[in-house]
Structure formats: structure tokens, C-alpha cells
Amino acid sequence: MAPSVVIVGGGVMGAATAWRLAERGHRVTVLERFGPGHDRGSSHGSSRxxxxxxxxxxxxxxxxxxxxxxxxxxEESGRPVLTLTGAVDHGSPRTVGKLADALRAAGRPGLVLSPAEAAERWPGLRADSTVLLHPEGGRLHADASVAALLSAAAGLGADVRHGVRVRALRRTGRGVTVETEEGGPVVADAAVVAVGGWSPSFLPDLVDGLPPLRVTQEQPLHFAVDDALEWPAFVHHPGAGFDEPGGVYGLGSEDGVKVGFHAVGPVVDPDHRDRTPDPAAAERLERYVRAWLPGLARAHPEPVTCLYTSTPDHDFVVDRRGPVTVLAGFSGHGFKFAPAIGELAADLVEGRSAAERFVLGRPLPAAVG
Ligand SMILES: Cc1cc2nc3c(=O)[nH]c(=O)nc-3n(C[C@H](O)[C@H](O)[C@H](O)COP(=O)(O)OP(=O)(O)OC[C@H]3O[C@@H](n4cnc5c(N)ncnc54)[C@H](O)[C@@H]3O)c2cc1C
Known part of the structure; x- marks a missing residue:
């Protein structure tokens, strides 16, 4: 009989892993503590x-x-999730130059523009120094992606259960036993733990070598404008006339143009966080918008909150200890990779070794950033 795998967490990483494992013939059970499309973690909303x-x-x-x-x-789910609008990187010529080099080395198309040329194409966006456009960037619909991954997994036989909180996971002689708050234990040959911002409370008893994980509440703003869906994705890299350390990202979505600072939010406990938007943080972002995004200057901003779980080196944790595979620390940039992470996780469950980059116990920089 095919091996059984229980996946704890039905955010984008657990969902993608369920899809990849189910396609490989594993018997998959997904346990997610909240309802479908919930907004308590990291994978909700209309855009990534x-x-x-x-x-x-x-x-x-x-x-x-x-x-x-x-x-x-x-194709499998019949739901569109990815729209390639093109993506723009601008700011520090050194940073943008490296991005252009990496794109070229990978043999992918990219176009370097001047700020004036960029302004002609996207009058709502004031570009800084060097501008790189690559057509293979764009918008993932976050909620639709998670729903499609779970429905594709279910279509391949996965048992997807919402409203089931895992209280404990124990390694047993031949696999794992998962205790839930809502029913009897679930026994499986292997487990994949993808609990996002809950990793710091869930994982340390299960695996060694976990890097320090910093869970922060981030607060982007949506600006409702008529042409939102025509905007490219964009990242403004610090270093030229702009010095916000983590930079600014943005993209069009059904909810308007989303704009956010990267990894600036306060450290929070995901079970006891005040999801009330911080007006000072919103005002700081609005100042940026007034200076750099003239196309949004008149629109009313609506805040949303979401969790980042960051490692000190901003690389992910995708590794296995015995029957337990851990997916954690996606550091505010994991969504785009989710199906590829699902493949790496399925490889681990099947006994292949982890990508060096993502291992538990790797050497880390001193400061948590
Ligand atoms: C504001 C914001 C903007 C972002 N923008 C981008 C972007 O543009 N591009 C990009 O690539 N990435 C982006 N990211 C990052 C990306 O969204 C995350 O890396 C990704 O969503 C992480 O998914 P996850 O499955 O690890 O976590 P989550 O989505 O939080 O999933 C973990 C799940 O585990 C469940 N869970 C926890 N504990 C238990 C338990 N005991 N029992 C059962 N279930 C449990 C939770 O309910 C949750 O659903 C952004 C993140 C944020 C917050």
C-alpha cells in the first residue's frame, strides 16, 4: 500500500505539498486548524x-x-491563478544590475529602461535610477492558489480537513501519531509540518537545528484605483535616492494596488496578536506613496495584516528528521515558489536528501533580520 502522510497546516506550503504528494500516489491527509481561506496566517488575500x-x-x-x-x-484545477503582468525592479543600479545579470544567465527575457521610458509605460509609478522589466513576472491570486492546490490534491484522493487543530505530533516506532483537539489521533508513516507563524511554538520539540524564527505582523495597504489590474508587479530596491532598508514592493490586484514595506512589522505571537492596523505604519507607507506612486496618491488606502516568519539568512527551512519533514521560515517571499517547495518536500518524504541551502542546522549569520 502507498505510504500515508499527514500534513499539518493548510496554507500555501501544506497545500502545495499535498498536491505534489497526492500526485505521486501517497495517501495524504491535510489537517488545518482554521476554515478555508482564513486570514490568520500568511497565505490569504488576492495577490502575491x-x-x-x-x-x-x-x-x-x-x-x-x-x-x-x-x-x-x-489546467488540473480549472482555476486561473497566475497572471503575467510583467514585473519591474528599480532603484539601486548595483542591485538592479545583479538582477539583470541573473536573469540573463538563466536565459530569460528582460529589458533595461530609463526612468523616463518607465514613466511613459507606467505613469502611475515613478521609477528610480535603473529599471528592469521582465515579462515573466506578475500576480498570483493567493486565495485562489491555495484553494486550487487543495482541490487538486483532493481530486487526487487527499483527505483535506479544515477546523482540525493538531495539539501534538509524536514520532512512533514506524511513523508518527498526531493528536488533534477535535477527534481521535491520526496515525501515518510520515508527517509534513507547515505551520507558518506557529512554527516557533510547534517545531522546537520535534526537530533539532531549527534556526531562530522571527514572526512579524506586516501591514501592506491596498489602494483602490480603476486601472489596478493593469499595474505591473514592482520592487523598489534601496540604495540610490531611497533608503528604506528592506525596500518596497507592490502589485495590482482585485482589491486595488497593494503596496508594502518588506519585513518592518512588530514581532507578534500569532495566537495573541492585535490585528488592528497601526496608523503610524500606514502613514509612513502613505508618505512613500505620495513621493513615488503618483497614480495612487488620490486613492483611499485600506490596510491588511499578514504574518512573516523570517530566518536570519532569509533562506527557507525545507528538511527532514526521521519521519518529520519541516517547511518553515519563508521569510516573506515564499509564495511564488510553493509548488516547487511541494516537490522538494515530496522528495524528502520519499527519502531523497534536502537542498543544502534549506537544511536544518546550517550556519547562520549572527543577527536575526
Ligand atoms: C503581507 C505579505 C506579503 C507577501 N508577499 C509575497 C509576495 O509578493 N511574493 C511571495 O512569493 N511571497 C510573499 N509573501 C510570503 C508568502 O505569503 C508566505 O511565505 C507563505 O504564504 C507562507 O505560507 P505557509 O504555508 O508557510 O504559512 P501559512 O499560510 O500561515 O500556513 C500555515 C497554516 O498552518 C495552520 N496551522 C498552524 N498551527 C496548526 C495546528 N496546530 N494544527 C493545524 N493547523 C495549524 C495555520 O492555520 C495556517 O493556515 C508575503 C507574505 C505576507 C504576509
Whole structure:
């Protein structure tokens, strides 16, 4: 009989892993504590950026691995999830130059523009110094992606259960036993734990070598404008005339143009966080919008909150200890890679070794950022 795998967490990473494992013939059970499409974790809402532009070829390769899987998911589920609007990187010429080099080295199309040329194409966006456009970037619909992944997994036989909170996971002689709050224990040959912001409370008793994980509440704003869906995805990299350390990202969505600072929010406990938007943080972002995004200056901003779970090196944790595979620390940039992470997780469950980059117990920089 095919091995059984219980997946704890039905956010994008658990859902993608369920899809990939179910396709490989495993008997999959997904246990998610909240309802479908809930907004308590990291994977909700109408938009996430998909882009290939990373200076590091490892991540370019991972995004290229994810791209055809997103398209396959659309075919299998019959739901559109990815719209390639093009994506723009601008700001520090050094940073943007490295992104252009990495794109070129991967043989993918990209176009370098001047700020004036960019302004002609996107009058709502004031670009800084050097501008790189790559057509294979765009928008993932976050809620639709998670729903499509879970429905594709269910279509392949996965048992997807919402409203089931896992209280404890124990390794047993031949696999794992999962205790839930809502019913009897679930016994399986292997487990995949993908609990997002709950990782710091859930994982330390289960695996060694976990890096420090910093859970923060981030607060982007949506600006409702008529042309929102025509906007490209964009990232403004600090270093030229702009010094916000983590930069600014944005993209069009059904809810308007979303704009956010990267990884600036306060540290929170996901079970006891005040999801009331912080007016000072909103005002700081609005100041940025007034200076750099003239196309949004008149629109009313609506805040949303969401969790980042960041590692010190911003690389993910995708590794296994015995029957337990851990997916954690997606550091505010994991969504685009989800089906590729699902493949890596399925490889681990089947006994293959982890990608060096993502292992537990790797050497880390001193400061948690
Ligand atoms: C504001 C914001 C913007 C972002 N923008 C981008 C972007 O543009 N591009 C990009 O690539 N990435 C982006 N990201 C990052 C990306 O969204 C995350 O990396 C990704 O969603 C993480 O998914 P996850 O499955 O690890 O976590 P989650 O989605 O939080 O899933 C974990 C799940 O585990 C469940 N769970 C927890 N404990 C238990 C338990 N005991 N029992 C059962 N279930 C449990 C939770 O309810 C939750 O549903 C962004 C993130 C945020 C917050």
C-alpha cells in the first residue's frame, strides 16, 4: 500500500505539498486548524508577486521550477491563478544590475529602461535610477492558489480537513501519531509540518537545528484605483535616492494596488496578536506613496495584516528528521515558489536528501533580520 502522510497546516506550503504528494500516489491527509481561506496566517488575500528576479541563481532556478507547476495547477484545477503582468525592479543600479545579470544567465527575457521610458509605460509609478522589466513576472491570486492546490490534491484522493487543530505530533516506532483537539489521533508513516507563524511554538520539540524564527505582523495597504489590474508587479530596491532598508514592493490586484514595506512589522505571537492596523505604519507607507506612486496618491488606502516568519539568512527551512519533514521560515517571499517547495518536500518524504541551502542546522549569520 502507498505510504500515508499527514500534513499539518493548510496554507500555501501544506497545500502545495499535498498536491505534489497526492500526485505521486501517497495517501495524504491535510489537517488545518482554521476554515478555508482564513486570514490568520500568511497565505490569504488576492495577490502575491511572482517574479524570477533574484540576484541568486538558486532562487531564479526555484522560481523557474515553480512556473510550469503553477500552469499545470491551473489546467488540473480549472482555476486561473497566475497572471503575467510583467514585473519591474528599480532603484539601486548595483542591485538592479545583479538582477539583470541573473536573469540573463538563466536565459530569460528582460529589458533595461530609463526612468523616463518607465514613466511613459507606467505613469502611475515613478521609477528610480535603473529599471528592469521582465515579462515573466506578475500576480498570483493567493486565495485562489491555495484553494486550487487543495482541490487538486483532493481530486487526487487527499483527505483535506479544515477546523482540525493538531495539539501534538509524536514520532512512533514506524511513523508518527498526531493528536488533534477535535477527534481521535491520526496515525501515518510520515508527517509534513507547515505551520507558518506557529512554527516557533510547534517545531522546537520535534526537530533539532531549527534556526531562530522571527514572526512579524506586516501591514501592506491596498489602494483602490480603476486601472489596478493593469499595474505591473514592482520592487523598489534601496540604495540610490531611497533608503528604506528592506525596500518596497507592490502589485495590482482585485482589491486595488497593494503596496508594502518588506519585513518592518512588530514581532507578534500569532495566537495573541492585535490585528488592528497601526496608523503610524500606514502613514509612513502613505508618505512613500505620495513621493513615488503618483497614480495612487488620490486613492483611499485600506490596510491588511499578514504574518512573516523570517530566518536570519532569509533562506527557507525545507528538511527532514526521521519521519518529520519541516517547511518553515519563508521569510516573506515564499509564495511564488510553493509548488516547487511541494516537490522538494515530496522528495524528502520519499527519502531523497534536502537542498543544502534549506537544511536544518546550517550556519547562520549572527543577527536575526
Ligand atoms: C503581507 C505579505 C506579503 C507577501 N508577499 C509575497 C509576495 O509578493 N511574493 C511571495 O512569493 N511571497 C510573499 N509573501 C510570503 C508568502 O505569503 C508566505 O511565505 C507563505 O504564504 C507562507 O505560507 P505557509 O504555508 O508557510 O504559512 P501559512 O499560510 O500561515 O500556513 C500555515 C497554516 O498552518 C495552520 N496551522 C498552524 N498551527 C496548526 C495546528 N496546530 N494544527 C493545524 N493547523 C495549524 C495555520 O492555520 C495556517 O493556515 C508575503 C507574505 C505576507 C504576509
Amino acid at each position: 508577486i511572482f517574479r524570477l528576479t533574484y540576484a541568486d541563481p538558486w532562487y531564479v532556478g526555484l522560481a523557474l521550477r515553480a512556473l510550469p507547476l503553477w500552469r499545470r495547477l491551473e
